[in-house]
Amino acid sequence: MAQFDRPVAGQSLTAPPKGAAYERPPEITSPEKAFEAHIKNVSRGEAIEDVIFLTSQGLDIKSLTEGLLRSAVAEGIHSIDVSLILAPILHEFIKGRLDVLDVTYEEGIDNKKQTEEIRYQRDYVLNKQMMDDIMLDEGDSTPDPMSLEDTQVMPSEPTIEQEAPQQGLMTRTG
């Protein structure tokens, strides 16, 4: 953390108490009503468009769900406890809508590194298979440009090293 990238001492006392929405009691306390509010919000046409756009840009469903719930908590709509109850349901709801709309998406619940490794291995196998097919189509008669056995090496002439005439005071004479 940089030296000045932190709150000043006493900064929390500069705003009036309970000024922020999340400091007051939440508007909705029942998970059922909070669920209805979220479903109503996400089912709007504009919201669905946003969800499609964001997921197509690489945002995973987990981050999207967390963002939706976090903003509801920050606006004082419901508490974090309700967020924890609603999170899997909202996640599944968004996933279901994206499945129906046939949108490619990342769920964000599996290990990304592992997924990348699996994809790499998959691509490697496919490429190798493709190369083998190409080699079979060309047949064995065509020489392999990378084969060392088929490479004809031209014999080079032996180089004759000529000694330079020795000069100077320290020159040894035979």
Added chain:
Amino acid sequence: MSLEYVDRLLELRKKFNNLNTQEIKVEIKKSLVNKPDNSKNVEEEENSIEKFQEDAFLDVMLDAKRLKEQANGSV
């Protein structure tokens, strides 16, 4: 802040993916017909949040399935 809900999500998926659609329908009917006994009120209050979560998750899953079937049927 990180909501660690993935384990619960996978747990719920595992629970409901194994059930057939008919079994799910029967389960929903049963849950609507059954009335809570007074003796079990305390236990039900404790499990009410979990039960709500499961019911809502199942609703969402069935809704998505129904929409998908409709979309496939219309094509």
